[in-house]
Amino acid sequence: MAFRIAAQWLHSCAGCEMAILDTGSRLLSLLDGIELVHMPLLVDNKYHAPDRPPEEADIPPADLGLVSGGVANREQLELLQAMRRRCSFLVGLGTCASHGGIPAMINSWPLAEGLAATYENIESGTPPAAGSIPAPLDRVYAVDEKVNIDLLLPGCPPDPEQIHQVLTTLAAGTRPPARTGSVCDRCPTRRHSMADRPQVRRFVEAAAFDPDRPVAAMPCLLEQGLLCMGPVTAGGCEHHGAPACIGARAPCRGCYGPVAGQGNQMVAMMNILASHGLDFRSVVDRRAMLRFAGAHGLLRPVKPK
Ligand code: SF4
Ligand code: SF4
Ligand code: SF4
Structure with missing residues (x-):
């Protein structure tokens, strides 16, 4: 049976997903042995209906889950928790997932000030209607602050070579070597x-x-x-x-x-x-x-x- 992989972005810029694709032709050969069951950037499987709560997200069960981005709002938190429930082994992919990354710089300001700067005191466009954006958390979190994570793979974005090594070793049933230094x-x-x-x-x-x-x-x-x-x-x-x-x-x-x-x-x-x-x-x-x-x-x- 193929090794099933699910990938979910949270507070992410999609650079980490692009790094997965940057594994290039090796990804194509890897696809012989894996099944990509969930990846919003690539696979449109209507996993999350707007009228349903995020905790009911239809994320298929997977041997390996990859989550990129930190956790900044309620919806991202519930998607992360759904990934933890559905994936046997969960990897925090990239520096945002591992350490908060650039988006966590907003933690330097009170939440109300950050929200006002982003959504209210803007010079163009219309501020979003109340309730139309997911409820923010009090700050931006790394994924391991919210759920148990089996492996963190930092980098902004992470090195495609390391992503390939992690995917191949986990698909082969072994754990990737720890990185030090x-x-x-x-x-x-x-x-x-x-x-x-x-x-x-x-x-x-x-x-x-x-x-x-x-x-x-x-x-x-x-x-x-x-x-x-x-x-x-x-x-x-x-x-x-x-x-x-x-x-x-x-x-x-x-x-x-x-x-x-x-x-x-x-x-x-x-x-x-x-x-x-x-x-x-x-x-x-x-x-x-x-x-x-x-x-x-x-x-x-x-x-x-
Ligand atoms: S030297 Fe490496 S770790 Fe440092 S900023 Fe550049 S890419 Fe990142
Ligand atoms: S770690 Fe870098 S590339 Fe990955 S989601 Fe964050 S900002 Fe984007
Ligand atoms: S050896 Fe010097 S130049 Fe090289 S990474 Fe360290 S501080 Fe920077």
């Missing part, structure tokens, strides 16, 4: 130990490198004073021998989330800056270091002074 652990740049200046430079400032030489000849971006989140970010985005952004001579912005489980990238990064002789007080917006991982209660509204 940081972006720095996989970075070939030249390192000494200390930054050459105390002020932290912004992501957008240009790094010093010789475009005619390989990335391994480039001095570490953090040691150049740039805010490179590689030390506190989970590895896994390598392409052609270097983490994706480092290969493009740009600092890591932290999109795979913290190295360890629910770690706090902002606190960890301030320690790293200090240990490199950089003044963390010169970072323009410290909370932006949690731009990909603000769920798990890490980003909260600032109390008025």
